[in-house]
Amino acid sequence: MTIRRKPFGRTLCAMITPFTEAGALDLEGAGRLADRLVAGGCDGLVLSGTTGESPTTTDSEKADLIAAVREAVGDRAALVAGVGTADTRHTAEGARAAEKAGADGVLVVTPYYSRPPQEALEAHFRQVADASGLPVMLYDIPGRTGTRIEPETMIRLAEHPRIVAVKDCSYDFLGTQKVLAATELAYYAGCDEHVLALYAVGAAGCVSTVANAVPGRIAAVLDAFDAGDTARAAELQLGVTPLIEAMMDAGLPGTVTAKALLGRLGLPAGPVRPPLLPAGRETADALAALYERLVAP
Template identity: 80%
Template sequence: MTTPGSSATPFGRALCAMITPFTGTGALDLDGAQRLADHLVSAGCEGLVLSGTTGESPTTTDAEKTALVTAVREAVDGRASVVAGVGTFDTRHTVELALAAEKAGADGLLVVSPYYSRPPQDALEAHFREVADASGLPLMLYDIPGRTGTRIEPTTMIRLAGHPRIVAVKDCSYDFLAAQKVLAATELAYYAGCDEHNLALYAVGGAGYVSTVANVIPAQLRAVLDAFEAGDTPVSARLQQRATPLVESVTASGLPGTVTAKALLTRLGLPAGPVRPPLLPADREATDELMAVYGEFVGAG
């Protein structure tokens, strides 16, 4: 398994929740995915997370997910970790996707809480353990109750940390206290899943981030962590603050991050393509506003 991180950062620190490029007709664009992956890694991403929320996993087929892992694995050629999103609302299906991702060359698995059925905590724990037992790959648990309807409670997280292949968490719980409690009680690598928390979580012992905004400004977000790691907290804070308007525009503008990231990437001439229904693309006015904020960010640099 190729990973640039240590045991404390099993998939690296600066991870991008990569969009899934499509052609103009909505087909999977594997060439575009390879070009985007190479661009992101060359700009400082230490890992790419595929087929997550930003990657439109609900609307890609099993075959497309596997093909995407294979293509991106080839493009990064050991320069970054490749984490495959395999979580579904069905344990059996999730296991099937996990095994397919392992065969395709993934370095790890992103496993979201089962959605819609809203399993209680004992069932949720059993689900994650069954997926972890099924393959030889390390797991990153994805806690995003705003989308799944189910929280991975801190006590459940602490029990799951005892499994040898459950090594990390993508935290979109917006519960900073709970994150610190789990960090203090376990050796789980905690990754900020909300870009406004990138520096804050890293400062209290987090492993880094899995970022939607890194699709657009990968080098600048990596610089936040680098400055903090170098001991220059004021510079790190300024860099995080400078990115805040763009973070807000991409992730909190009323449009899904997939939609805003793809709108910006398209304007910037990078592979993206349309979103798949039920999502709708950003209209011209929204895209112009995004580009204005992006232009201010770049100009302030």
């Protein structure tokens, strides 16, 4: 199989955005968390994505977060900044601001609510890619946006020199393979249960929410595969599956469960911002118990 380039690294964490107990942006905590994630095995961080509560952080907070995390990790990890909105002009402005703040790339989600047709989607992404000098990771997550980036559209967009990657939450494994076969786009599994499966057919890596808590475990899955030990890679993927299910498929957003678990571990997290509500004590207890079983020697 052709080795696919990894423009933003291999093991990326969809980092939460820490807040103080009063709900303000916790830049010191963000720097400490970012340093822990990189030390734990992440060579890329996605800031202000879904897990980073992008809908409820301001443009200035997003820029401040990039600057603080860059100061904390230096050049040890690529920083991909979520800038996607439902407004093409606003998204283009966000891409320029992310470039100025020190990001290495931008994550651009499909515009939501208005449900643009494929021709409009293509024009949107091209306009955003033209707005700055940063490489673009497209974010295909139709379960949240209501609109899929169809494989044929993705193949056309791959012709743009700055559209280089995809965060794949499409749950269309066949469609993803079609694009992998036809383009040089670097695919990143955006669903933790797909980390190994997508990597095995040529993805560049993953953008993991669960890595907020166990960065080393997610990196180890890909390490084993790269070493040719596919049985060990499968064992590690299955071993982390209970935590993946508890964090990502238990009826709560990953932001909520990640912050609940990090809080229990004494790591920077803080509250979620409304309209999200914090996890209950029972959920936090269960997450902490799963974490202890996973990391126990």
